[in-house]
């Protein structure tokens with residue numbers, strides 16, 4: 055039901071519990087489950103997800119920024135939170151006071167953090183990212199060793215974890231590059247161990263690696279997209295079959311909905327919307343939807359996308375406007391004011407998957423869901 059909202063996002067708690075349960079079943083005893091809630095929890099709602107994740111099975115939460123960690127804690131998350139992105143010097147006192155765990159990639163940050171921790175008589179848990187071939191954040195060789203040593207010898211820093219991130223597991227069914235990255239990760243860890251440094255928590259696996267390769271689990275896994283019930287890619291699905299692993303019946307957590315706000319007849323030969331990009335070839339019935347590109351219904355969906363109304367597909371006609379979209383409901387019987395419209399999700403026998411929705415405007419579901427606007431209300435359903 056719409057309530058007072060023109061558009062809203064439904065979050066299934068049952069689906070979230072189910073997905074985290076699948077990961078839990080696939081993990082060895084004692085392995086931790088970190089769920090990334092960065093990017094507004096992949097568009098699902100940062101505060102909403104932070105509040106329920108621990109009771110749904112997450113042991114740790116992962117965020118990109120200090121601000122996200124603060125929102126998560128203020129929403130009630132008391133579990134360990136790891137900041138996976140850069141923390142500015144200005145933010146370090148907050149990190150220490152809040153007991154957050156952080157990734158560090160340079161000695162200036164490590165030193166500053168140690169100084170602040172000392173002043174507050176606290177200790178900060180640090181995770182180092184080992185460069186293995188993704189070549190974004192991360193360190194290798196001498197740089198890694200120097201930083202690891204300075205953290206290891208600091209009284210106010212604890213080198214709690216070391217991690218890495220795979221470049222292409224979800225892009226291919228050929229996992230030789232990932233295997234090479236895993237070897238580099240292990241070599242990096244061995245090098246540290248030779249110097250007496252043995253981080254307690256090693257972690258490497260995002261969704262695809264978590265599902266496909268048990269040997270990447272170490273002491274913690276970090277599945278993001280699949281915690282929310284979406285497959286990283288088709289290739290991951292195929293790889294799982296090829297590996298002969300048991301199935302992973304993920305359930306999408308998110309649905310996106312709106313309502314019909316007007317239905318009207320338009321005669322043949324009329325144009326629809328800005329730019330007159332669509333012209334009717336017959337008399338049609340048009341439904342007006344109160345959402346547009348401002349609401350995250352991408353302009354690339356103009357004359358391309360479809361929505362579900364009364365369990366049937368209604369194609370978009372004309373350009374998506376700032377707050378309005380027009381769809382053709384000629385062949386759907388009895389469409390009425392305030393009928394529920396599904397933009398992403400299931401209705402009756404039909405389903406619009408986040409993957410299809412994203413592909414209609416030339417992107418991937420990761421981007422499509424994470425960019426769903428903050429102003430849309432998130433509501434929990436069973």
Ligand SMILES: *Cc1c(COP(=O)(O)O)cnc(C)c1O
Nearest residue numbers: 090219260261276277278279280
């Ligand atoms: C985002 C992210 C993940 C989660 O990746 P998915 O493909 O969504 O599972 C894991 N680890 C790190 C470091 C990340 O930044």
